[in-house]
Amino acid sequence: MDNSEIVDILELTGRLLELHDADAFRVRAYQTAAFNLDKTTEHLAQLSAADLIKLPGVGKMVAGKIREIVETGRLQDLDELLARTPEGVLEMFRIKGLGVKKIKTIWQEVGIDNPRDLKIACENGQIAQIKGFGEKMQEKILQSLEFMQSQSGKVRMDRAEALANVLRDELLKRFARVEISGQVRRQAQEVDTLQLLIETPDPVAAQRDLAELSFLTQNEALSSPFAWRGELQGSDVLVELLLYPKNQIDQRLFIHTATESHLVQPGSSGQTLLQVALTQPVATEEEIYSRAGLPYIVPEMRENARAFDWAARHSNDELVTWEDLRGILHNHSTWSDGKHTVEQMALHCRELGFDYFGIADHSQTANYAKGLDENRVRQQQEEIDRLNAQFSPSFRIFKGTESDILSDGSLDFDEETLASFDYVVASVHQNLNMSLEKATTRLLRAIENPHTTILGHPTGRLLLAREGYPIDHRAIIDACAEHQVVIEINASPYRLDIDWRWIDYAMERGVMLSINPDAHEMAGLLDMRYGLAVGRKGGLTKNMTFNTLSLGEMETYLQDRKRKLSKEV
Known part of the structure; x- marks a missing residue:
C-alpha cells in the first residue's frame, strides 16, 4: 500500500468523523496527520508505530491506525463510519465549495442524501432558503453538480493510460496481439472509453475467454458477437474490446484511432481516409494517407480536420519530442x-x-x-x-x-x-x-x-x-x-x-x-x-x-x- 492510499483513508476518516459529530480532538488528529503525511517522503508502510510517531502530525493513536491499514488493508473506524453514511452523501464530498459542515446541514437538517435530490432542491430554490447558504451558494452548488454530471464515467489521461496498459498486458496472456486504440492512443486529456483491439480467428472462443476474466464485468446489452463492452474492476469507465482477424487489425487500428471528422477528410485521390482504409489492403497507416493523397498525421492529432491545415504549414519531423526537451x-x-x-x-x-x-x-x-x-x-x-x-x-x-x-x-x-x-x-x-x-x-x-x-x-x-x-x-x-x-x-x-x-x-x-x-x-x-x-x-x-x-x-x-x-x- 502506497502513501497516497494511506493518506486518503486517513483524510476520509477525518471527514466522516466530523460529519458524524465525533470528538473534535479525534477529528483533528486524523486531519492533521493526513495533511502532514501527504508531504512526507518516508515510505509509511515500512515504518513501525514507534517510527511513525516521530513524523510531524502523527500521534500514538494515528500511528496505530496506520499500522492497522498496512497490516489488514482496511481501517475498522472507517468501515463503521461508511456503514452509517449513505453512498449519496459520500458522493456529495466531490462537490466543489461544499465542506463537511454544509453537507451535514443538507443531510441531517434538510434530509437530502444524494446529489440528484440536491440538484432538484437547488433548481426549485430550496437550498437558498437554508440559513448560511443563500442564492449565490445555491448557484455555485448547481454549477458544480452540472459539471460533475458532465464528467461522469470519465478518467484523466494518466489514469486511462495506466488502466489500458494493465488491461493490454493481461489480455496478452490469452491473445497473440492486443492494441490500445481510440481516445487513449490519441492521447485525449479525458477518456470515457478504454478501447483495445484483439486479434482472434475465433470471436466466439474469444468471448468465452473474456467471460472467464474476473476483473471484467460485461454489459451484455452494449455488447455484440464482435465487441465485448463492460467495465474493468475498480473503474466505471467503459471498456470496449473489439475482435478482429489478423488481416483486418491494422486497418481497424487506424480507423478506431481517428475521429469521424478526421476520417471523412477527402484527399486528392477523390476518396476519404475511411474509404481508402475500408476498400484497399494496406501495410501501414502511412500508406492509407498516401493513397488518399493526404499528408500523414500522427495519432495524437487525429481529432479533426484542422490537423490537415497544420500539415499544410508544417512537417511531422517539426513536432517536439522527448529528446528535444533540454530542461x-x-x-x-x-x-x-x-x-x-x-x-x-x-x-x-x-x-x-x-x-x-x-x-x-x-x-x-x-x-x-x-x-x-x-x-x-x-x-x-x-x-x-x-x-x-x-x-x-x-x-x-x-x-x-x-x-x-x-x-x-x-x-x-x-x-x-x-x-x-x-x-x-x-x-x-x-x-x-x-x-x-x-x-x-x-x-x-x-x-x-x-x-x-x-x-x-x-x-x-x-x-x-x-x-x-x-x-x-x-x-x-x-x-x-x-x-x-x-x-x-x-x-x-x-x-x-x-x-x-x-x-x-x-x-x-x-x-x-x-x-x-x-x-x-x-x-x-x-x-x-x-x-x-x-x-x-x-x-x-x-x-x-x-x-x-x-x-x-x-x-x-x-x-x-x-x-x-x-x-x-
Whole structure:
C-alpha cells in the first residue's frame, strides 16, 4: 500500500468523523496527520508505530491506525463510519465549495442524501432558503453538480493510460496481439472509453475467454458477437474490446484511432481516409494517407480536420519530442509545498538527462502552500548558488518563483525581489470565481508586468474536478505575443492547461510554449510526458517550445530579458 492510499483513508476518516459529530480532538488528529503525511517522503508502510510517531502530525493513536491499514488493508473506524453514511452523501464530498459542515446541514437538517435530490432542491430554490447558504451558494452548488454530471464515467489521461496498459498486458496472456486504440492512443486529456483491439480467428472462443476474466464485468446489452463492452474492476469507465482477424487489425487500428471528422477528410485521390482504409489492403497507416493523397498525421492529432491545415504549414519531423526537451521549469521543493529538497529535485532532473532545472516555489501570499517571503527567498537563492557551484558548468538550477497573480493582476513580490529571480512564473491560485472580463483583465495586467516570464496554467482548471475560469484566449495570447511572455502547458495530468486547441494559434502569434510539470516531488518530473503528448496533439513544434533551448541558450535568453528590464527601469 502506497502513501497516497494511506493518506486518503486517513483524510476520509477525518471527514466522516466530523460529519458524524465525533470528538473534535479525534477529528483533528486524523486531519492533521493526513495533511502532514501527504508531504512526507518516508515510505509509511515500512515504518513501525514507534517510527511513525516521530513524523510531524502523527500521534500514538494515528500511528496505530496506520499500522492497522498496512497490516489488514482496511481501517475498522472507517468501515463503521461508511456503514452509517449513505453512498449519496459520500458522493456529495466531490462537490466543489461544499465542506463537511454544509453537507451535514443538507443531510441531517434538510434530509437530502444524494446529489440528484440536491440538484432538484437547488433548481426549485430550496437550498437558498437554508440559513448560511443563500442564492449565490445555491448557484455555485448547481454549477458544480452540472459539471460533475458532465464528467461522469470519465478518467484523466494518466489514469486511462495506466488502466489500458494493465488491461493490454493481461489480455496478452490469452491473445497473440492486443492494441490500445481510440481516445487513449490519441492521447485525449479525458477518456470515457478504454478501447483495445484483439486479434482472434475465433470471436466466439474469444468471448468465452473474456467471460472467464474476473476483473471484467460485461454489459451484455452494449455488447455484440464482435465487441465485448463492460467495465474493468475498480473503474466505471467503459471498456470496449473489439475482435478482429489478423488481416483486418491494422486497418481497424487506424480507423478506431481517428475521429469521424478526421476520417471523412477527402484527399486528392477523390476518396476519404475511411474509404481508402475500408476498400484497399494496406501495410501501414502511412500508406492509407498516401493513397488518399493526404499528408500523414500522427495519432495524437487525429481529432479533426484542422490537423490537415497544420500539415499544410508544417512537417511531422517539426513536432517536439522527448529528446528535444533540454530542461524542466516550474517545480516545487520543501521550501514551499514540495516533498523533496531543491538538491534532490535537481539531481533527479539531471539523472533523467536534462541540462537545467528551474525551481518555482510559491510566493508569500500562498499561505496554504508555505509560500516564501522575501527573507526565505534570499535563503533559498543562497542555497541554489552553493548547489550551482557544484553542478557547474554542465548543469544549472535557475532561480524562479511561482508568483501568485493577485486579484488586481499585480504580482506577489516587490520590484526588488522580483528582479532577483532568473524567471517568474505568474499564476492564479485564489479568487477563482471570476467573470470572463475580470479574469481576462487580471491576466492581462500580469502579462504586462515586465517581470513575468511565463504565464502559468492560464485557466486554473482541474480536469474532471473544476472548470477553469473563463478567459478570452485570443486576447491573452495576443498580449503574450506583444510582451514576449511564454505560455505554460502545465503537464500535470490534473491540469494540462493551456488547452491543446489553442497551441496552434499561440504559435501563429509567435508565442513560445513551455512544457512544465509543476512537479512537487521527484516522480512528478515525469509528468512532462503528458504535457508533451498534448503539446504534440496541438501541433507544438520544437522551435516554439521554450524548454528545448539548450542550457547556454536559456542562460542567454534570461540574461537578455533581465538586461532589457534593468534598462527600462
